[in-house]
Amino acid sequence: MKALVTGANGQLGRALAACAPSNVDLIALPSATLDITDPAAIDAAIRDHGPNLVINAAAFTKVDAAEGVPDLADRVNRAGVANLARATQQNGVRLVQVSTDFVFDGMASHAYRPDAPTAPLNIYGKTKLDGEAAAGPAALIVRTSWLYSAYGNNFVATMLRLMRERATLRVVDDQIGTPTSAHALANTIWDLAAIDRTGLLHYSDSGVASWYDFAVAIMEEGVAIGLLDQPIEVLPIPASEYPTPAKRPHFSVLDKRDTIAATGRVPAHWRANLRDVLKAIKTDG
Numbered sequence: 001m002k003a004l005v006t007g008a009n010g011q012l013g014r015a016l017a018a019c020a021p022s023n024v025d026l027i028a029l030p031s032a033t034l035d036i037t038d039p040a041a042i043d044a045a046i047r048d049h050g051p052n053l054v055i056n057a058a059a060f061t062k063v064d065a066a067e068g069v070p071d072l073a074d075r076v077n078r079a080g081v082a083n084l085a086r087a088t089q090q091n092g093v094r095l096v097q098v099s100t101d102f103v104f105d106g107m108a109s110h111a112y113r114p115d116a117p118t119a120p121l122n123i124y125g126k127t128k129l130d131g132e133a134a135a136g137p138a139a140l141i142v143r144t145s146w147l148y149s150a151y152g153n154n155f156v157a158t159m160l161r162l163m164r165e166r167a168t169l170r171v172v173d174d175q176i177g178t179p180t181s182a183h184a185l186a187n188t189i190w191d192l193a194a195i196d197r198t199g200l201l202h203y204s205d206s207g208v209a210s211w212y213d214f215a216v217a218i219m220e221e222g223v224a225i226g227l228l229d230q231p232i233e234v235l236p237i238p239a240s241e242y243p244t245p246a247k248r249p250h251f252s253v254l255d256k257r258d259t260i261a262a263t264g265r266v267p268a269h270w271r272a273n274l275r276d277v278l279k280a281i282k283t284d285g
Contacts, residue, residue: 001193004051006084007031007058011152012098015182016055021190027051031058036080042087053193054088055096056081059128063102066123067245077127082134089138094196096189097135100128101145101177101204106249113255114143114200122246132200140197142189145204145254146214149182150280155211159218160281163232173212173236177252178204181273191263201262202254205270212236214270221275227282 001024007013008028017028027049034045036058046054059077060066066073081097088095102125103118120126132141148154162169180203188203209217215234222228239248260266 001025001053002049002051003027003053003055003193004029004045004049005055005057006034006036007056010057010059010061011149011154011182012147012185013057014151015149015186016057016189019183019186019190021194024190034058036083037075039083039087042083046087046091046093051093053094053096054084055098055189055193056084057098059098061124063122063124063248064245066127070123070127073123073127074130077124078130078134081131085134085136085139089136094193094198095135095139096193097131097139097141098185098189099132099141099143100125101143101252101254102249103129103132103143104249104252106175106251108251111253111255112202114202114258121249124246138198140192141200142185142192142259143200143202143254144180144185145177145252146179147182147185148179148277150277150284155179155214156218156274156277156281159215160222160227163219163222163228166232168233168235169215170235170237170242171212171215172239172242173210174238175248175250175252176208176210178206178208178254179214179270179274180204181270181277183277184267184273188259188263188265188267191265192259195262197262201259202256203259204254204256204267205273206267207269207271208253209270210236217271217274218278221271221278225278225282227278
């Protein structure tokens, strides 16, 4: 398998490179090298590298910022995917597109199946949903949730920074989902690529949490391994007390039974993967 990964400088792109199977000839191109909004650049990359698989890890992921620059979010998350879909289809190359739990409105009371009705509440979710349509029926689309890793800007990095600076943190407790390690998602994408899977699937780590639960776990696990010097007070608050430009779903847990059946890989609980990521952060300095 010869695989081209876009957005290789992001947290998922880096995880895909780190987790690539030994039989994969990997071409990892950061966004500065391959701009997916440039159709000619995509054509040249496929012509020059000759992949038989493209995994799109490039995306506009700044959820709140997207509200102020909807055209830019659309250009990357929809039009960029359409560019990739056209080029891959013309050259007989498989496409993997990564999407988000934010395509849902959060009104469900049970985990969302892949075929559940979508109704995004914000620009980010809308543009990612439009990107799913742009990817086309021949693509594999993997929705995930609350992605984080040992590098890049994410909730874990933000919480660790704030927990070193403050004695108290207030964190939303009425938005429920599942934190997901980028490495766990990357391993699953490689598993699905190996079996030529297409269609729409869901993947997250196991378990559920609120952002408050996630923050408390970061604090407790961080203190336990010496990444944080001491515990702080983490207070639960409703989302109404922490208004953001982008509205977020109150519930966005994903049903991943189809993915488990396809890969045979049962996801680890999110807290176990969090522990591994925090150890990696400590090791890396």
